[in-house]
Amino acid sequence: MSPPETEQEFLARYDPSGFEHPSVSVDVALVTVHDGALRTLLIRRTEHPFRHHYALPGGFVRMDEGLEQAAERLLRDKAGLHDVFVEQLYTFGAPNRDPRTRVISVAYFALTHIQRLRAAAAKRPDTVLARISVPWEGSADDPVTAWLEDDELPLAFDHGTMLGTVVQRLRGKLDYSAVGFELLPERFTLRQLQQVHETILHKPLNKDSFRRRMLATGQIEATGEREQDTAHRPAELYRFLT
Amino acid sequence: MSPPETEQEFLARYDPSGFEHPSVSVDVALVTVHDGALRTLLIRRTEHPFRHHYALPGGFVRMDEGLEQAAERLLRDKAGLHDVFVEQLYTFGAPNRDPRTRVISVAYFALTHIQRLRAAAAKRPDTVLARISVPWEGSADDPVTAWLEDDELPLAFDHGTMLGTVVQRLRGKLDYSAVGFELLPERFTLRQLQQVHETILHKPLNKDSFRRRMLATGQIEATGEREQDTAHRPAELYRFLT
DNA sequence: AAAATAGTGTCTATGAGACACTATAGT
């Protein structure tokens, strides 16, 4: 009987091509809140499949990069953005979700404020900043729809479902995490923060207790500065800590 | 200039082997709570890599099955269990997490009660039912350790991190979801349910308000039956609704 | 002055924790 194989010997002998592999992609839902609606950056596809449909920025994972790293690369290459909040969302792997071949997609979501997202979308002619419409109440797992003014944009692949999952995740994390602050510029008023929360949760919130709750978290700090050019009393600007 | 290609023509021409693909596996953390500790089913590896280490039940995703479907197949084949609660956990894709080749693992977690898990482990000589020890407080993203009596079991790959992520997920979902009930048999006492919660959260809970809170959810129903063979007043047995 | 929103103080309703008490099984 031959001596037992060492791990080095085993690895040298290992051949990963023995069976068929799926493709793995990363798609990034780049989302913000503005003017009472969730908005996301979509790319108009010029190639099959789903030609002339709209897709999240995405691409295949390279063999030598991590998943979050791939998400950040795609944000840079396809949306021209860096240093934004990124978090893994869910992995979508239905066998027929891509008509080309088996593609498993690890979806991420990224958050910024409207100014950065608008600037990013304006630089690329093939991108649009679409409004997300949420056609369900509660916590269904159904897809959302994307709109540009009054036109519905057809979404490629299962990207409507991915965006629906983002909405659910944002609603779930709003209370106990800092996602609300990621959707606003560095300095913001409490009213702006409340509008972000109200838009995500899709319900009005009590002004007084919202204010109390936010200040009680210790996560924000008054800057002493005030809003400019308001048609009424200017609110104090706050800053998110850490 | 040639006429534009149709989607059918494009798909017929599409060749997925144009670039290197990673492998995709599914690993399932099969977890229960018993006797004041989280427990999980681990498989002792007899092959490289990580020979003689302990691993979650796992395997490669087949080209024609969905991800959750793969998780259920692995639970059946490697643990002999079917019809258990299964939910996607997180996707782990560090380029070097598997020494053989690039393997992206979609991790799931599954929940049952101790009796089913003990029976499943007893049937397979290569499995153990390990106790999980959580060496951090709060919500760190660090790995946990696995123990059999007083012996620490070395964990394969990043499976200690996966189990740590399960602990965090359970802690997060306990309050607003039904995961607590999935860890108990069909009929259970409120004391048992409280012990499950206390074990997951790793802190004592107030008996009175726990009882009130659970009954107020409307998710459980008194059966009229009572515990048997107790050395004290027997508690009423409750049942989880839907 | 009028309009509009910012920001504060106080009352009330609700839910959790604390605690005392009663109930019911085995030994």
Place this chain on the structure above:
DNA sequence: ACTATAGTGTCTCATAGACACTATTTT
């Protein structure tokens, strides 16, 4: 009778909502 845990009633405290009121800006 004793012990141990089940289960109930009540008080208190913390927090959210409701509401009234004052403050500060532009027009």
